Amino acid sequence: MSTGPMSTGRVAGKVAFITGAARGQGRSHALRLAAEGAAIIAVDLCGPLPSVEYPLATAEDLADTARAVEDLDRRVVAVQADVRDLASLERALSLGVAELGRLDIVSANAGILSSGSLAELGEPAWREMIDINLSGVWRTCKASIPYLIDGGRGGSIILTSSVAGLKSYPNMAHYVAAKHGVTGLARALAIELAPHRIRVNSVHPTQVDTDMIQNDVMYRLFRPDLANPGRADFAEASRATGLLPVDWVEAADVSSVLLFLASDDARYITGAALPVDAGALLTKLS
């Protein structure tokens, strides 16, 4: 089945399932893959969560992503779904594959951030973090893999971890634990799925300029020395975490890596943990 008129590009004719696609990196991934010829199944929670202090995406954000994909002349199925709920992901995939005909690429990108020392953080915040940032990635894979295997054409699964999936940071042990778990999940799945020519890799961004980090919670976490830190104060501290002289990376930088891993250019790359970190893994600063 065609995924849109004149499908050309590095993922032409393929269909990608992206969680957390309403905004930020997920939207950027959707647009980048669509620009390179893919049709998109986009899902997002589109609602608030008890442990998350910054605003999450809205239904309007998800509709904007869908419109932007269509503006690129690509087909899209956008559905509200919660990575804490396997049945909601299965429903979204069932709708999307019925409409678009196949599944080739999976971007398990949805995630949240909250902070606090182990002493401060209660069990609800721990549970919510693990349920979304680790178990949610597992559910995304669980729901998608049958379609990839049944398609018989191989596939590419890209799990969004973080620099915090390879290195530890204080005051977010639950995030660090979840993201390290994602790194392990990618490596384990790479072994299981290789016989089906399904590749599984993880990406590990440093700070990315999205709503997840451009908020007061993050500013305070990075600048505990200041009473009322702002974007510029955060930029200074954020820049110090990497080697390259940049304040943070852009969502588009992560999308470029995701596109590479999704495309046949990476056809023999599986089980890799690819940093997009401006050198942060080589610094002592966190």
Ligand SMILES: NC(=O)c1ccc[n+]([C@@H]2O[C@H](COP(=O)([O-])OP(=O)(O)OC[C@H]3O[C@@H](n4cnc5c(N)ncnc54)[C@H](O)[C@@H]3O)[C@@H](O)[C@H]2O)c1
């Ligand atoms: N921004 C950063 O600095 C950074 C760095 C490293 C890794 N990451 C990771 O990148 C991914 C994308 O984050 P982002 O920077 O685009 O932030 P973002 O907050 O803009 O996007 C995250 C999206 O996930 C959605 N989401 C949250 N919980 C969900 C759930 N239960 N079900 C479905 N969707 C849900 C949100 O509504 C939101 O649209 C996350 O996994 C995050 O942990 C971010």
